[in-house]
Structures are given as C-alpha cells and as structure tokens.
Amino acid sequence: MTAKPKLYYVQGRGKMESIRWLLAVAGVEFEEQFIQTKEDLEKLRSDGFLLFQQVPMVEIDGMKMVQSRAILNYIAAKYNLHGKDLKEKALIDMYVEGTTDLMGMIMLLPFQPIEDKQKQLALIIERATTRYFPVYEKVLKDHGQDFLVGNHLSFADVQLIEAILMVEELKSDSLSKFPLLQAFKARISNTPNIKKFLQPGSQRKAPPDDKYVAQVKKIFSF
Numbered sequence: 001m002t003a004k005p006k007l008y009y010v011q012g013r014g015k016m017e018s019i020r021w022l023l024a025v026a027g028v029e030f031e032e033q034f035i036q037t038k039e040d041l042e043k044l045r046s047d048g049f050l051l052f053q054q055v056p057m058v059e060i061d062g063m064k065m066v067q068s069r070a071i072l073n074y075i076a077a078k079y080n081l082h083g084k085d086l087k088e089k090a091l092i093d094m095y096v097e098g099t100t101d102l103m104g105m106i107m108l109l110p111f112q113p114i115e116d117k118q119k120q121l122a123l124i125i126e127r128a129t130t131r132y133f134p135v136y137e138k139v140l141k142d143h144g145q146d147f148l149v150g151n152h153l154s155f156a157d158v159q160l161i162e163a164i165l166m167v168e169e170l171k172s173d174s175l176s177k178f179p180l181l182q183a184f185k186a187r188i189s190n191t192p193n194i195k196k197f198l199q200p201g202s203q204r205k206a207p208p209d210d211k212y213v214a215q216v217k218k219i220f221s222f
Helices: 014-025 038-046 068-078 086-111 114-143 155-170 179-189 192-197 210-220
Strands: 006-009 031-034 057-060 063-066
Touching: 006 014, 014 068, 014 086, 014 155, 014 192, 038 210, 057 068, 063 068, 086 114, 086 155, 086 210, 114 155, 114 179, 155 179, 179 192
Parallel strands: 006 031
Antiparallel strands: 006 057, 057 063
C-alpha cells in the first residue's frame, strides 16, 4: 500500500495551502506534521531534509520535495491536472502564475504593519478586480467552456477558485462585475472533491489570525 503524502508546514495556510487544495481535488488523502516551534524547523534543517533550508516540504513517492512550485507541478502532472499536451500545460502554467501573484499579495497582508494594512488591502482589491479577474473572465468568455483550459478541470481552475475565495474573504462582493467568474465559482465549488474540501472539518486551513501571525514570526525569526 502506497504511503500517504506527508506535509510539513506550520498549522496555517501559507504556501502549503495550494498543495492541500490540489491533493484534495485529486482525491488523495494526506497527513500533516505541523512545525510548531523554531526547534521543529531547525531539526528538519539539521537532518538535511530541507534542500534550501525552507518549507513547505512534502514527502511523496519516496521523495522529500521542497519548493512549492515543483511540488504543485508534480502533483498536477501525477493526477492529470496539468493538461494533455505542451500547449495546455503552458496555458495552465500562465494562468497559475497570475493567481500565484495575487495570492502572494494576500498571504503577506497579515504580516504588514498596522498602519500599512488598509493601503495594502485596497491595492489587493484593485489588482484583483482590474488586473487579474478580468483576464479569467475574458478567457471563459472567449472559449465559452466551463474550465480555463481544455474544457476539463485543471490545476489552473483549482488555483483560481482558491484565489477567488481568498479575495472574497477580504471583500465579499469582489466578483460583482464578473458574471462568468460567479458562475465558474458556483460550478467548481460544487464538484465533489472541492465541495468536500470546503466543508467544516476538512484539512483546509482558516484565514490567518493574530495567533498564527505571531507563531510564524517566532518560528521564522522575523
């Protein structure tokens, strides 16, 4: 019996959350070992498991993988979520890079100085609604299909629904001007594995709170 993938990260979203999403969508059960102290992190480093001294790390198929993009690409390819040919893979990667940029801004928001948070929040909403969401709305309009690439669920769709939900946590009406994205959200959220992952009690993590921010700062010394 193949061992379940094992995820090493703090007990929160961060860069591991997209990995959790992708495994859940693929229907893959996984285990988590949470880094709770600076000593936990140092042990992983001293044991030689963190190639670049950083997490996330995922044990999968006999490998101890680091670097979130490499991990995500491996999982997407393994579970047929990365396109059927080189062109589809390139489109998926392009769309994923866009959502990655947007989600990166959101991930940093809780760590901003209090006096900068409102300005940064406004920038995130502005970028989401004028730079990123219009792109995905246009893609769906131009090809008239249910998914971003190849008319089947892919890594790009998974990361877009994750990004949409993250933005909506900051401003609930962020999709008000994007009818196709509203329909996309409803459609993708109701696919069985995603619907299950969105239910209470799943391994999806809650939005970062003050306790999480303090723990991360302590573990990573910043």
